[in-house]
Amino acid sequence: MAVVRDPSLMCGRITGKNPCLDLKNRVFGAPVFAGGFRCSGGKLKGKIGIGVRAALQVGVEESERLRDLKGLRGVFGFDVVSEGELREKGFLGMRKTKLVCTIGPACCSLEDLEKLALGGMNVARLNMCHNGREWHRDVIRKIKSLNETKGFCVSVMIDTEGSQIHVVDHGAPSSVKAEDGSVWLFTAQKFEGSRPLTVQANYEGFSEGIEVGDELVIDGGMAGFEVTEKIGSDLRCKCTDPGLLLPRAKFSFWRDGKLVGRNYELPTLSTKDWADIEFGISEGVDFIAVSFVNDSGCVWHLKNYLSTKSSKSMRVLAKIESLESLHKLEEIVEASDGIMVARGDLGVEIPLEKIPIMQEEIVNVCRQLNKPVIVASQLLESMIEYPTPTRAEVADVSEAVRQYADALMLSGESAIGLYGQKALSVLRMTSSRMETWGREENQQCLLLQHQIGVSLPDRIAEQICNCAAEMANKLGVDAIFVYTKHGHMASLLSRNRPNPPIFAFTNNDDTRKALNLQWGVIPLLVDLSEDMEANISKTIDLIKSRAMLKQGDAVLVVSDAVPTRSTPMAFQSIQVKTIA
Ligand SMILES: Nc1ncnc2c1ncn2[C@@H]1O[C@H](COP(=O)(O)OP(=O)(O)O)[C@@H](O)[C@H]1O
Ligand SMILES: C=C(OP(=O)(O)O)C(=O)O
Ligand SMILES: [K+]
Numbered sequence: 110m111a112v113v114r115d116p117s118l119m120c121g122r123i124t125g126k127n128p129c130l131d132l133k134n135r136v137f138g139a140p141v142f143a144g145g146f147r148c149s150g151g152k153l154k155g156k157i158g159i160g161v162r163a164a165l166q167v168g169v170e171e172s173e174r175l176r177d178l179k180g181l182r183g184v185f186g187f188d189v190v191s192e193g194e195l196r197e198k199g200f201l202g203m204r205k206t207k208l209v210c211t212i213g214p215a216c217c218s219l220e221d222l223e224k225l226a227l228g229g230m231n232v233a234r235l236n237m238c239h240n241g242r243e244w245h246r247d248v249i250r251k252i253k254s255l256n257e258t259k260g261f262c263v264s265v266m267i268d269t270e271g272s273q274i275h276v277v278d279h280g281a282p283s284s285v286k287a288e289d290g291s292v293w294l295f296t297a298q299k300f301e302g303s304r305p306l307t308v309q310a311n312y313e314g315f316s317e318g319i320e321v322g323d324e325l326v327i328d329g330g331m332a333g334f335e336v337t338e339k340i341g342s343d344l345r346c347k348c349t350d351p352g353l354l355l356p357r358a359k360f361s362f363w364r365d366g367k368l369v370g371r372n373y374e375l376p377t378l379s380t381k382d383w384a385d386i387e388f389g390i391s392e393g394v395d396f397i398a399v400s401f402v403n404d405s406g407c408v409w410h411l412k413n414y415l416s417t418k419s420s421k422s423m424r425v426l427a428k429i430e431s432l433e434s435l436h437k438l439e440e441i442v443e444a445s446d447g448i449m450v451a452r453g454d455l456g457v458e459i460p461l462e463k464i465p466i467m468q469e470e471i472v473n474v475c476r477q478l479n480k481p482v483i484v485a486s487q488l489l490e491s492m493i494e495y496p497t498p499t500r501a502e503v504a505d506v507s508e509a510v511r512q513y514a515d516a517l518m519l520s521g522e523s524a525i526g527l528y529g530q531k532a533l534s535v536l537r538m539t540s541s542r543m544e545t546w547g548r549e550e551n552q553q554c555l556l557l558q559h560q561i562g563v564s565l566p567d568r569i570a571e572q573i574c575n576c577a578a579e580m581a582n583k584l585g586v587d588a589i590f591v592y593t594k595h596g597h598m599a600s601l602l603s604r605n606r607p608n609p610p611i612f613a614f615t616n617n618d619d620t621r622k623a624l625n626l627q628w629g630v631i632p633l634l635v636d637l638s639e640d641m642e643a644n645i646s647k648t649i650d651l652i653k654s655r656a657m658l659k660q661g662d663a664v665l666v667v668s669d670a671v672p673t674r675s676t677p678m679a680f681q682s683i684q685v686k687t688i689a
């Protein structure tokens with residue numbers, strides 16, 4: 110069958126299957142291959158000493174199988190947005206790239222939050238730099254209530270303020286212009302009211318180590334000054350690059366083309382950040398994004414702390430936004446549950462023209478090490494004010510999608526912008542379009558496999574997922590089903606960026622919310638038993654009962670049964686089920 114493109118849809122609709130193998134017209138009887146290696150009870154047996162049996166099975170789902178409708182009752186969380194998308198666009202039309210929206214005054218009403226959820230927001234981000242905890246609590250509760258009452262599955266992320274040297278006051282409520290040659294005083298002294306040509310910094314040690322002749326750059330290039338005199342800890346500076354000083358504008362000091370100053374001696378997690386984290390724990394947020402991570406130490410520390418403080422599994426994301434974090438990228442990626450390419454502050458610390466290369470590198474490292482990655486900041490910046498993005502912004506979004514980032518993020522576009530919902534739809538349509546192009550033009554490059562698993566069971570899981578993804582593409586199946594407790598198998602499948610969507614069934618709501626950030630994964634909440642075959646039948650029936658799987662559809666099922674007392678054998682398998 111041929112691929113049919115529907116020009117009326119942003120995303121080309123695939124109505125047929127991969128022509129190389131049309132499973133609808135094939136009948137497989139018994140498993141064509143089963144086995145591999147086996148042993149039971151998690152003890153050494155036979156040639157291979159692991160508690161895992163791997164098998165590959167291909168079969169047709171029995172048409173006459175008794176459907177135990179009682180088994181279909183109970184929890185079934187399939188969020189309304191994914192369900193609607195599946196009905197409208199079919200399996201292949203489902204968007205793979207996840208979307209994060211920063212919530213601010215422009216979108217914090219229940220109605221606005223609902224519109225963002227309907228528009229495809231997978232994760233709501235709360236930037237703890239702004240507003241008080243009461244405000245954030247109100248937003249979190251609204252999102253949770255929308256999830257419960259309207260069937261959404263929106264995860265909540267808090268983003269710490271972090272310690273950074275920035276402007277507290279520059280004498281005007283919004284922005285102030287620094288004219289060429291004008292002389293300014295930068296001070297950490299607090300004063301009432303505003304003083305002309307005086308900028309107050311938030312940190313008293315801001316000028317430590319700074320010398321006359323150093324260059325002071327504001328917000329990565331919004332304005333520039335030369336330090337002409339040091340008076341105690343104050344700096345007198347002459348404007349050499351006229352521009353704007355915005356509220357909370359960031360400072361960076363440069364000498365001979367190198368960054369100098371105190372920025373990275375400040376603690377990654379301040380007292381206020383710890384208080385915000387406590388707040389996040391008490392509100393049961395799903396992700397904590399840590400600003401200005403400089404090494405893996407603080408990530409491990411926070412993760413250990415969270416595991417002792419809360420039974421809920423909260424995922425820790427490290428924001429890559431300092432020069433230091435680039436030097437220790439791999440250890441930070443390994444320590445964390447995900448990464449944010451925080452291009453805003455990164456652009457203060459490295460020359461702007463280096464950002465695209467760094468972004469690609471970070472995205473690649475994350476994919477190799479199997480951690481989700483968000484590309485953030487200024488994706489559609491002009492839409493804060495204008496109803497349409499620039500062509501360059503659309504190209505930037507498309508590039509992040511082409512790089513296979515897991516998620517894209519809106520900041521000011523949704524938080525304070527006039528066209529937040531429209532910006533979200535631009536992200537949605539641009540990513541769908543790019544994903545479709547990637548598939549149709551066969552741009553999809555197979556991942557050059559870097560093995561991540563060390564133990565044999567981990568390596569088996571990884572190989573099963575790599576092979577399953579390749580098989581799913583080659584067979585042109587409609588969907589991949591996977592059963593997952595902590596999300597590991599689902600993420601290993603996602604890492605391969607397969608063509609069909611990955612339906613990840615889990616009985617753990619924390620896992621479901623964490624998977625919301627993973628490319629191509631549709632997390633579904635369902636009661637799972639220890640009987641893997643029963644789980645497979647049940648979930649196929651659940652989707653079928655909603656008329657979303659029809660006769661002839663093919664599902665590739667990856668299962669990973671852990672040993673239990675009744676079934677003392679771990680069993681990992683790939684099966685292809687065609688719907689009879
Ligand atoms: N909770 C909030 N309350 C008020 N304004 C907010 C909030 N969150 C974000 N904003 C606004 O949106 C802008 C962009 O958001 P973001 O990129 O998260 O923050 P920042 O620019 O401070 O790093 C911020 O500069 C701020 O003006
Ligand atoms: C996402 C970022 O962090 P924040 O908005 O908190 O500064 C960034 O710097 O790009
Ligand atoms: K922040």
Ligand SMILES: [Mg+2]
Nearest residue numbers: 430451453454
């Ligand atoms: Mg930042």
